[in-house]
Amino acid sequence: MSRVVVIGAGIAGLTAAIRLARAGLAVTLVSKGVGGLQLSQGTVDVFGYDPVRVTHPLEALDVRAAADPKHPYASIGREAVESGVAYLADLVGPDLLVGDPAANLNLPTAVGAVRPTCLAQPSMLAGACVDGASFVIVGLRRLKDFPAHLIAANLARTVLPDGGRLQARHLVIDVPARDGEIDSSGLTYARAFDDPGFRKRFAAALLPLLTHGDSVGLPAVLGLHDLQAWRKLSDALGHPVFEIPLPPPAVPGLRLNETLLTAARTAGVRLVQGNRVVSARVTEGRVAAVTVAQAGAAREYPAEAFVLASGGFESGALAMDSYGTLTETIFGLPLAGQDAGELVHGDYWGAQQPLFAVGVGVEASMRPVDAAGAPVYPNLYAAGGILAGAYRWSEKSGEGIAVGSAVKAADAIVRELA
Amino acid sequence: MTSDGLEFAGHQFARASLDHCVKCTICETACPVAAVTPLFTGPKFVGPQAERFRNGESVDHSLDYCSSCGTCTLVCPQGVQIAELNSQARAVMKSDHMPVRDQLISRTTLMGMAMTPVAPLANAALHVKPIRTVVEKVFGIHRDAPMPTARTQTLHGWLKKRPAPKKAPTRGTVVFFHGCAGGYFEVETSKKSIEVLEHLGYRVIVPKQGCCGLAQQSNGLFDAATASVLQLCDDLRSAGKGLTIVSSSGSCTGMLKHEAHEIMGVTDDRLKDVAVRIRDMMEFLRDLHEAGELPTDFRPIEMTVPYHAPCQLKSQGMGQPAVEVLRLIPGLTVVESGATCCGIAGTYGLKKEKYEIAQAVGKPLFDMVKATNPDLALCDTETCRWQIAQSSGVPTEHPIWMIHRAYGLS
Numbered sequence: 001m002s003r004v005v006v007i008g009a010g011i012a013g014l015t016a017a018i019r020l021a022r023a024g025l026a027v028t029l030v031s032k033g034v035g036g037l038q039l040s041q042g043t044v045d046v047f048g049y050d051p052v053r054v055t056h057p058l059e060a061l062d063v064r065a066a067a068d069p070k071h072p073y074a075s076i077g078r079e080a081v082e083s084g085v086a087y088l089a090d091l092v093g094p095d096l097l098v099g100d101p102a103a104n105l106n107l108p109t110a111v112g113a114v115r116p117t118c119l120a121q122p123s124m125l126a127g128a129c130v131d132g133a134s135f136v137i138v139g140l141r142r143l144k145d146f147p148a149h150l151i152a153a154n155l156a157r158t159v160l161p162d163g164g165r166l167q168a169r170h171l172v173i174d175v176p177a178r179d180g181e182i183d184s185s186g187l188t189y190a191r192a193f194d195d196p197g198f199r200k201r202f203a204a205a206l207l208p209l210l211t212h213g214d215s216v217g218l219p220a221v222l223g224l225h226d227l228q229a230w231r232k233l234s235d236a237l238g239h240p241v242f243e244i245p246l247p248p249p250a251v252p253g254l255r256l257n258e259t260l261l262t263a264a265r266t267a268g269v270r271l272v273q274g275n276r277v278v279s280a281r282v283t284e285g286r287v288a289a290v291t292v293a294q295a296g297a298a299r300e301y302p303a304e305a306f307v308l309a310s311g312g313f314e315s316g317a318l319a320m321d322s323y324g325t326l327t328e329t330i331f332g333l334p335l336a337g338q339d340a341g342e343l344v345h346g347d348y349w350g351a352q353q354p355l356f357a358v359g360v361g362v363e364a365s366m367r368p369v370d371a372a373g374a375p376v377y378p379n380l381y382a383a384g385g386i387l388a389g390a391y392r393w394s395e396k397s398g399e400g401i402a403v404g405s406a407v408k409a410a411d412a413i414v415r416e417l418a
Numbered sequence: 419m420t421s422d423g424l425e426f427a428g429h430q431f432a433r434a435s436l437d438h439c440v441k442c443t444i445c446e447t448a449c450p451v452a453a454v455t456p457l458f459t460g461p462k463f464v465g466p467q468a469e470r471f472r473n474g475e476s477v478d479h480s481l482d483y484c485s486s487c488g489t490c491t492l493v494c495p496q497g498v499q500i501a502e503l504n505s506q507a508r509a510v511m512k513s514d515h516m517p518v519r520d521q522l523i524s525r526t527t528l529m530g531m532a533m534t535p536v537a538p539l540a541n542a543a544l545h546v547k548p549i550r551t552v553v554e555k556v557f558g559i560h561r562d563a564p565m566p567t568a569r570t571q572t573l574h575g576w577l578k579k580r581p582a583p584k585k586a587p588t589r590g591t592v593v594f595f596h597g598c599a600g601g602y603f604e605v606e607t608s609k610k611s612i613e614v615l616e617h618l619g620y621r622v623i624v625p626k627q628g629c630c631g632l633a634q635q636s637n638g639l640f641d642a643a644t645a646s647v648l649q650l651c652d653d654l655r656s657a658g659k660g661l662t663i664v665s666s667s668g669s670c671t672g673m674l675k676h677e678a679h680e681i682m683g684v685t686d687d688r689l690k691d692v693a694v695r696i697r698d699m700m701e702f703l704r705d706l707h708e709a710g711e712l713p714t715d716f717r718p719i720e721m722t723v724p725y726h727a728p729c730q731l732k733s734q735g736m737g738q739p740a741v742e743v744l745r746l747i748p749g750l751t752v753v754e755s756g757a758t759c760c761g762i763a764g765t766y767g768l769k770k771e772k773y774e775i776a777q778a779v780g781k782p783l784f785d786m787v788k789a790t791n792p793d794l795a796l797c798d799t800e801t802c803r804w805q806i807a808q809s810s811g812v813p814t815e816h817p818i819w820m821i822h823r824a825y826g827l828s
């Protein structure tokens with residue numbers, strides 16, 4: 001029997017499960033499907049906008065936490081975020097995540113905006129948008145999700161966060177990823193870039209078009225399994241190379257997801273995939289087991305502690321019915337943030353929709369609380385997107401919240417079960 | 419039997435989960451077939467996307483290249499039943515021009531019955547290149563595709579002749595479901611499963627049983643498959659009410675647990691009754707262990723062995739019970755393959771036009787197996803074992819063989 005059951009395999013669930021398993025606890029990780037990490041840009045956002053652009057995310061989250069006790073960072077706290085970010089970086093290693101949690105990077109997006117993020121993949125660093133940079137953005141004729149012209153033109157007309165400007169032009173080349181395909185996905189290209197032969201052909205086609213001093217911006221497809229593929233391409237070209245993340249299938253997110261899944265397996269986490277938790281059994285005020293809708297017959301997973309890392313509305317963790325009633329779909333937990341007036345207003349280009357900050361409120365060890373602030377169950381913890389109080393995608397705080405709360409919940413459980 | 423299955427496939431179920439698709443492409447990234455060939459445009463493309471344009475007729479024939487491994491459904495975060503949807507659409511698409519080959523290779527029991535009496539002959543024939551070349555030309559079964567080895571004795575033949583079990587039952591009765599392969603080809607796996615169950619103290623009943631219809635289902639022959647699966651339910655139910663059914667045939671268990679219901683829309687109470695009672699062999703042992711009822715007086719086996727969890731098993735959403743149980747054996751290091759699929763997907767990899775694709779799908783697995791232990795690999799389902807053994811050259815056993823050994827039974 002597992003001592004802990006973690007529900008959800010996004011960044012929060014994976015981080016919590018690995019930390020618990022490495023602390024010596026038997027852990028089962030149940031998930032309905034792959035989490036949102038794979039769809040992300042493969043970077044770690046801690047705090048990007050508040051609502052103005054943030055330069056020092058840890059300092060800014062401290063300020064925010066003090067001013068807004070309902071924000072997840074108020075219960076998670078700076079220390080847990082720092083240790084969560086460091087833990088994740090250490091888990092995946094410097095071939096996948098680098099950066100200084102105290103300072104944001106500014107990296108180009110696939111529409112040529114300048115995005116603040118905290119940790120990034122080393123393959124992205126040469127794209128830092130700083131005064132005086134000189135970029136050539138290279139599109140691939142058969143990869144439709146990377147508008148090189150738009151990206152270069154937008155970057156070139158933007159006043160950068162540091163007040164300076166950069167130069168950017170664009171090129172489009174045609175090197176097929178595989179024969180007979182005129183519309184290839186980023187993933188197909190990433191697999192091709194794992195192959196030295198393809199990289200050689202690609203470099204040969206691109207090199208004559210480069211001029212001295214160019215940093216080469218490419219779609220983030222420079223290798224799926226070979227984490228050095230971008231570096232080898234850079235060496236072959238003799239130019240700095242950087243990846244710009246694409247919409248899904250997003251290769252940098254995939255790399256992180258695969259690496260964490262492998263780490264979970266290696267740590268001895270029992271992975272039960274493709275399975276929805278449908279309900280919980282509570283005895284004497286504690287969660288005794290969760291029930292999973294397994295093929296054939298339902299199955300119970302009993303444990304001593306449970307981590308709810310099921311995400312938000314986007315993953316089905318929260319739902320709203322046609323009467324506007326909101327529910328947390330497994331435990332029926334009380335939801336915070338419902339008192340913010342009209343939860344969905346009609347002005348879709350205007351202010352945030354308060355609905356998306358609805359979630360569970362937690363205390364300092366990440367246990368969901370009721371309206372009075374008392375833990376609902378002494379052995380149920382929550383982490384990640386399920387927490388109330390943040391507009392994670394516009395603040396760029398989703399990953400920081402996830403790893404901070406995951407580490408805090410895991411550590412509380414380790415203390416409790418020790 | 420009328421075309422109820424096809425009717426269902428064409429109009430009802432497929433669309434129920436369609437609108438949950440948010441086009442996140444997670445299924446595309448996990449699909450082992452799209453990864454190796456541009457002939458299959460990917461599960462999202464031919465599934466939730468193309469489905470909107472299907473009105474009886476299929477708009478995208480690359481659907482035929484889906485292997486039905488089920489990985490897409492497994493990874494979908496929104497609960498879209500992509501694989502089921504694609505299996506249904508393919509059945510409808512092929513219904514008016516079902517190849518003879520696909521009808522032939524899905525008659526698993528027939529193959530077993532025909533081959534057993536002439537086993538040495540059949541085995542020899544299957545290894546003769548010119549014969550296989552003719553078979554490929556006439557029937558479209560690739561000359562190098564893995565074929566089962568016929569046995570001179572069926573499971574029921576063995577059951578009839580063997581002496582009564584030495585140990586008196588101490589734990590009650592279970593029903594054993596062996597599947598066609600377990601009855602005719604993988605006889606040894608069935609024997610070992612029965613012996614382990616008896617060693618644990620169970621009385622094992624093995625009723626006469628037919629085919630679950632899985633191969634027919636995966637080839638789109640829904641009517642025949644429905645008839646088969648319900649006949650099988652009758653067979654298994656005849657052994658006694660409420661008894662746990664244990665099976666070492668991972669794929670057939672999947673058919674009974676969910677595919678007959680989810681893909682073909684079989685709602686018969688007999689199927690429900692069997693679905694809730696059936697357990698995969700290793701799942702059964704794992705559950706016993708969880709309940710503190712599995713003796714772990716295993717003999718040490720000093721070995722590192724690769725283990726591949728088949729797609730059919732992953733789709734049952736029970737984790738990897740074999741790994742958990744095998745790790746109880748002292749000295750044994752079990753290395754999970756981490757591979758998505760071996761490529762065979764039931765009968766997919768036998769077909770001449772799909773053989774190369776299936777080999778490319780399985781390549782990372784074959785390499786991993788060879789590198790981990792050139793003498794032995796473990797895998798729970800029959801056709802996957804045949805594929806791994808044939809393509810990697812590494813003998814491949816059901817995990818129960820290892821348990822059998824560790825209990826000192828062999």
Ligand SMILES: Cc1cc2nc3c(=O)[nH]c(=O)nc-3n(C[C@H](O)[C@H](O)[C@H](O)COP(=O)(O)OP(=O)(O)OC[C@H]3O[C@@H](n4cnc5c(N)ncnc54)[C@H](O)[C@@H]3O)c2cc1C
Pocket residue numbers: 007008009010011012013030031032033034035036037040045046275276277278309310311312314315316317329330383384385386392393394396397398399400402495
């Ligand atoms: C469109 C969009 C854009 C975003 N952009 C950004 C951004 O730029 N920066 C940023 O910081 N954040 C962003 N976010 C937010 C960020 O993605 C989330 O905060 C983060 O992914 C949450 O991670 P998680 O692990 O908590 O949940 P998820 O990644 O959503 O994972 C949830 C897991 O739970 C599983 N699950 C759910 N219900 C059940 C159940 N009943 N039984 C079993 N398993 C279940 C799911 O299958 C999944 O594995 C964005 C979100 C969206 C929707």
